[in-house]
Amino acid sequence: MAFNSSRDPHESMAEINMTPLVDVMLVLLIIFMIAVPVITQSIEVNLPEAQVESAPAPPVSIALDLKLDGSLWWDKQLLSHQQLAEKFAQIAQAEPQPTxxxxxxxxxxxxxxxxxxxxxxxQGVTRLGFVTENVTSAAE
Structure with a gap:
């Protein structure tokens, strides 16, 4: 092995030693070669079957519009206050209550x-929500 003695001993070495990098890569390769078959190995199991009831349908939502002229619209159908009270009574009896x-x-x-x-x-309605518009500008 020949050493270059003309270099200054305090000068930094600009070469990269590849041996540690290759050693680490080989060790990782061996670890993965051993670990992958162990991870992918599975055991055959006969699982029991169970009867599952179907989940109830999610509650529906009903649009109730209050117009500036005082008119009430139930899913785009004009209603009086008496008809609205009847609709609310029907909704209160439903299980689950629509929103x-x-x-x-x-x-x-x-x-x-x-x-x-x-x-x-x-009338017993418990699911009532307000719908608003998203206003992004602060100046109005």
């Missing part, structure tokens, strides 16, 4: 919205 999505005009009187909410509560 009523309340779409109220932004300029409608708060009193009108509260009346519909009170009517729903009196």
């Amino acid at each position: 009523i999505e309340l779409y109220a005009d932004g300029d409608i009187a708060y009193k009108s919205v509260v009346k519909v909410m009170a009517l729903a509560q009196q």
